[in-house]
Every structure is written in C-alpha cells, then in structure tokens.
Amino acid sequence: MEETIQIIEKLPIIDFSLLHHDSVIKKIHEACRNFGFFHVINHGIPDSVIEDALNVNSNFFDLPMAMKEEELMSEDVQKPVRFGRVQVGCHENGMLSRDFLKLYAHPIDHFLNLWPSNPPNYREKMGIYATEVRKLGIELFGAIMESLNLSPTHLKQNFEHGAQMIGINSYPQCLGSNVKTGVAAHTDHSIITILLQSSPGLHIVDRLDSTWKSVCRIEGSFEIIVGDHLEVISNGLYKSVLHRAIPSSNNGTRFSIANLYSLGMDEIVEPAAKLVDEERPKSYKGSSLRDFLELLSSKDTIPFIHTIKYKRSLTIDEYMVISALLINLGMSQTNQFNFRVRNFDEEEPEKEVEPLESATSNTAEDSSLEPQNQTKCTYTPVCIMPEVDLIPAIPKEEAGTNLFNMNSDDKNKVDAGGTCTQKVGKCVLGSKKNNIRHLIIG
Numbered sequence: 038m039e040e041t042i043q044i045i046e047k048l049p050i051i052d053f054s055l056l057h058h059d060s061v062i063k064k065i066h067e068a069c070r071n072f073g074f075f076h077v078i079n080h081g082i083p084d085s086v087i088e089d090a091l092n093v094n095s096n097f098f099d100l101p102m103a104m105k106e107e108e109l110m111s112e113d114v115q116k117p118v119r120f121g122r123v124q125v126g127c128h129e130n131g132m133l134s135r136d137f138l139k140l141y142a143h144p145i146d147h148f149l150n151l152w153p154s155n156p157p158n159y160r161e162k163m164g165i166y167a168t169e170v171r172k173l174g175i176e177l178f179g180a181i182m183e184s185l186n187l188s189p190t191h192l193k194q195n196f197e198h199g200a201q202m203i204g205i206n207s208y209p210q211c212l213g214s215n216v217k218t219g220v221a222a223h224t225d226h227s228i229i230t231i232l233l234q235s236s237p238g239l240h241i242v243d244r245l246d247s248t249w250k251s252v253c254r255i256e257g258s259f260e261i262i263v264g265d266h267l268e269v270i271s272n273g274l275y276k277s278v279l280h281r282a283i284p285s286s287n288n289g290t291r292f293s294i295a296n297l298y299s300l301g302m303d304e305i306v307e308p309a310a311k312l313v314d315e316e317r318p319k320s321y322k323g324s325s326l327r328d329f330l331e332l333l334s335s336k337d338t339i340p341f342i343h344t345i346k347y348k349r350s351l352t353i354d355e356y357m358v359i360s361a362l363l364i365n366l367g368m369s370q371t372n373q374f375n376f377r378v379r380n381f382d383e384e385e386p387e388k389e390v391e392p393l394e395s396a397t398s399n400t401a402e403d404s405s406l407e408p409q410n411q412t413k414c415t416y417t418p419v420c421i422m423p424e425v426d427l428i429p430a431i432p433k434e435e436a437g438t439n440l441f442n443m444n445s446d447d448k449n450k451v452d453a454g455g456t457c458t459q460k461v462g463k464c465v466l467g468s469k470k471n472n473i474r475h476l477i478i479g
C-alpha cells in the first residue's frame with residue numbers, strides 16, 4: 038500500500054516578472070531560510086519549450102535499453118554525457134530505482150554534439166531548453182545574492198562562466214515486486230537547482246516538524262532547490278534542502294529535469310566574506326565542483342556537505358546538557374556515541390532544558406555535572422555539527438532506514454549525515470544567543 042504523504046503548505050511562490058522588487062527579495066530570503074525551496078512562476082519560458090524538452094526525453098528513455106547502454110552507459114562521473122540506472126535499497130526496506138541521463142551543458146557549444154543523437158531532434162530541443170533555463174538561473178542567482186544582503190553582482194561573472202549539469206530522471210512504473218520508483222533522500226551539490234517535474238512526486242523535509250512532505254506541482258512553474266554550495270556561500274544562513282522523489286504509481290512514467298548550477302569545475306566556493314564575523318565564524322572550508330565529483334566517484338557515501346563543514350568542540354553548556362542526557366538514557370559518560378545538533382529559528386525565546394521522555398530525576402543542574410568534570414570525561418563525540426540542518430531531524434518514518442545509503446553495523450547509532458536509525462533521546466537547549474538547538478542522540 039502506498040503511504041500518504043501530506044502536501045507541504047505555504048511553499049513560497051516567486052513571481053519572476055517582479056524579481057527585483059524589495060518584497061520579492063524578502064520573500065526569496067524567507068523561502069531559502071525557512072524551506073530551502075521555492076516555486077517560480079511567470080518565468081517567461083514558453084510552454085512549447087518545456088513540452089518539447091519533456092517529449093524528447095520521454096522518446097530518449099523509450100529507446101531500447103541496449104541502444105542507450107551501448108552508447109552512453111558509464112560509471113565515470115566526469116563524463117559529459119552518461120546514462121545509467123540506479124537501484125538503492127533505502128525506502129521501507131525495498132529498493133528505489135530510476136533511470137537517468139546526465140548532460141554537461143555549459144558552455145553548450147562544447148557539449149551539444151556529445152548529447153544523444155537519438156531521437157534526432159534531441160540536441161535541438163534540449164539545447165533550447167538548456168539555454169533558456171540558464172538565463173533564468175543567472176537572474177535568480179543575482180536575486181538570491183541580494184536576498185543575502187550581498188551585491189546582486191556578487192560572484193555574477195563566476196556564476197555566468199560556471200558549470201551547468203542537467204540530470205534527467207525517468208521513473209517508470211513497472212519494476213517488479215519490492216522495487217519502487219524514485220530517488221533516495223539527498224541534497225544537491227549545486228548552488229541552486231532548477232527542477233521541472235512532469236507530474237508530482239517530489240518530497241522535501243518540512244523544517245517545521247521534520248517530516249517528509251509532498252511538493253505540489255504548479256502548472257508552468259519551476260521548482261528551485263537550495264544546494265550545498267549556496268549553503269556554503271551563505272555561511273550556513275541558507276541550508277541545502279533534503280529532498281527525494283517517490284512518484285505515485287498511478288501517473289504513468291514520471292520525468293524530472295534538474296538543472297544544477299555551480300561555479301567552474303575547479304573554482305573554490307567559500308562563504309562570502311560579508312557573511313563571516315565573530316558571531317558567525319566561517320563554517321565551511323573551500324571546495325569545488327571537482328571535489329564533489331571526486332567524492333562521488335570514490336563511492337564514499339558521506340554527504341558532500343559533511344566533508345566541507347568545519348566541526349567544533351562542545352561548549353560547556355552543551356557538554357552539560359549532553360552529559361545529563363546520557364545519564365537520563367542510562368548510558369555512562371564513557372559510552373561512545375554519535376549525535377547531531379540542529380539550530381532552530383534564532384528569534385525564538387530562550388528555553389529551559391525540557392525533560393526527556395525517558396527522563397529520571399537528573400537534570401542539567403545535577404551536581405555531578407559541574408563544568409570542571411569536563412576534563413575527566415572520556416566520551417568521544419564522533420561528529421559534532423552545530424548549526425547543521427542538513428538532516429533537520431530524523432523523520433519518524435525514516436527510523437530504521439538509510440538516508441544516504443550508508444551501512445552501519447551498529448543500528449543504534451545515528452551517524453552524522455549517515456544512517457538514521459531510531460530516536461532515543463531529545464532535548465531542547467537555549468544558548469546565550471537564544472539559539473534553540475534540538476539535540477538528538479542515538
């Protein structure tokens with residue numbers, strides 16, 4: 038039986054024809070901050086261009102498998118044109134499967150003649166689509182820079198000369214038992230992704246309640262996804278959004294066309310200097326698109342963002358709360374564990390430590406938890422990533438499943454960005470800056 042996923046309400050819709058109005062820039066800011074996502078309408082790309090792009094891709098995926106495999110199947114992620122089929126075991130213990138075609142698309146003259154020659158009008162129609170959507174991406178990038186209070190020309194030239202990769206996904210219906218059509222939870226490595234979906238099926242994690250929600254499809258709109266490299270540029274102010282696609286089984290084959298925009302292949306992306314200060318220290322190290330591709334081809338399953346986020350050690354406040362939690366959970370301080378910390382709306386009022394579901398009488402004020410004990414503590418926080426909201430929390434229905442296709446021997450652990458298993462403890466703490474952090478320990 039198919040699970041019913043609630044539709045996410047109030048996803049911002051940006052009217053592209055009003056892009057540089059102050060109110061729209063503000064709306065973009067809120068969209069990126071609160072959802073990592075927005076719809077764009079009135080973008081000016083003719084319906085016929087969009088329909089043609091969907092049609093030529095549908096015709097391409099309809100070609101006999103042998104033909105696509107022979108010419109285009111490759112495991113080399115740096116190949117400018119690549120066809121493949123992905124099957125991963127990560128949804129309700131079943132498999133998720135999709136076919137994809139990846140195309141390098143900028144500068145288009147370098148790549149167009151490598152794109153599929155079948156169907157015969159593929160290059161022409163997809164060439165037009167790629168060029169039109171690129172213009173949209175450049176405009177949106179400027180508006181997003183403005184929404185960060187940066188100059189609209191910040192990185193403009195770099196973006197204009199940057200990479201564009203197109204990922205076309207085909208989600209056919211008949212896949213056999215225990216195989217569902219879809220793409221597993223992930224964030225995009227891009228700065229932004231402009232996504233076109235032929236029918237609904239995209240899900241994002243709603244940051245308000247940390248559950249998967251379905252994104253409705255607005256006729257004629259594009260979906261804009263905040264990617265990892267925008268998280269970096271914004272120094273964590275905007276977080277890349279965790280998303281997946283699980284098309285329903287009654288809509289026929291679903292297609293999506295994702296246009297992923299990055300800077301140049303070897304260009305280093307770093308937090309904008311204006312967004313780094315004492316309050317908000319630089320949280321990411323420099324990285325390039327090539328770094329991402331190398332990670333991808335290494336088959337290491339750690340999410341890219343986790344490889345570039347600086348880690349820091351605990352503050353005394355955090356140490357005390359974690360110690361209290363461990364005791365409440367019946368663990369000793371010498372237990373080794375993994376955990377993640379997430380930031381919530383900074384404007385929220387400061388909160389006291391809330392009692393745990395499984396709490397006994399111990400609290401953070403417990404005298405055995407004086408800060409001086411910190412030096413004696415031997416527990417090893419394996420991964421501490423304050424203010425990382427990549428996996429905002431563990432969505433309930435994901436318990437026992439694998440968000441990033443990572444395998445963990447210990448099913449009681451939550452690896453940062455890795456295997457999500459069960460929620461065993463939760464507490465809320467407020468720091469002096471009113472940052473509300475939810476702490477989830479597994």
Ligand SMILES: O=C(O)CCC(=O)C(=O)O
Pocket residue numbers: 204206220225232234238239280281282292293295
């Ligand atoms: O098919 C979709 O809606 C999502 C595809 C996606 O997330 C991707 O290609 O990165």
Ligand SMILES: [Fe+2]
Pocket residue numbers: 223224225230280295
């Ligand atoms: Fe994606």
